[in-house]
Amino acid sequence: MIITGNSIGFSLDLVTRLLDDVSENTRVEALEFRHVGIWEVKEALSDMQLLASGTMGRKGLYHAKIRPAPEYSLTREQWFHAADVLEQELGYDDLPRVLVLHEQGDRAHLHVIWGRTDIDTMTLRPDSFTYGKHERAARALEAAFGHEAVPSRRTPAPDTWPDPDGQGDAP
Numbered sequence: 001m002i003i004t005g006n007s008i009g010f011s012l013d014l015v016t017r018l019l020d021d022v023s024e025n026t027r028v029e030a031l032e033f034r035h036v037g038i039w040e041v042k043e044a045l046s047d048m049q050l051l052a053s054g055t056m057g058r059k060g061l062y063h064a065k066i067r068p069a070p071e072y073s074l075t076r077e078q079w080f081h082a083a084d085v086l087e088q089e090l091g092y093d094d095l096p097r098v099l100v101l102h103e104q105g106d107r108a109h110l111h112v113i114w115g116r117t118d119i120d121t122m123t124l125r126p127d128s129f130t131y132g133k134h135e136r137a138a139r140a141l142e143a144a145f146g147h148e149a150v151p152s153r154r155t156p157a158p159d160t161w162p163d164p165d166g167q168g169d170a171p
Contacts, residue, residue: 001141003134005064007127010049015042018100032099048115057124067109083112089133
């Protein structure tokens with residue numbers, strides 16, 4: 001599983017990529033609008049960013065993309081579980097969230113966008129050191145779904161790992 005993401009501000013470019021990118025996507029579906037009062041992607045993301053303006057922060061959204069390896073597909077329930085696991089790793093539980101599923105032929109990926117504003121403290125939830133959080137979530141999801149691990153940029157594929165005793169194939 002490959003998970004990428006970063007903090008962003010609201011932009012129409014993001015909305016276009018999420019909803020209007022039919023050149024690459026055969027189907028686009030908004031799966032969830034959680035803790036938002038509007039059930040339209042553009043307006044929901046705009047509202048989440050507007051709430052961040054009370055924090056003096058410019059990047060009030062966190063946008064992540066979850067993609068299983070090409071040989072795997074996920075059920076609707078598994079997509080929700082994947083978003084939940086990543087949410088726990090990032091510490092974004094109970095924040096507003098929008099899920100948008102893109103299907104490209106027989107492959108699919110999920111966009112998860114959180115509003116980072118913590119209403120109780122009127123601060124943005126942290127967005128640092130997310131690479132490790134993405135990796136932990138990906139490995140946990142692969143284990144939960146019975147998928148083989150996808151090598152990451154920082155962790156080479158298992159067949160390239162050095163021999164633990166340093167002897168290679170020596171008898």
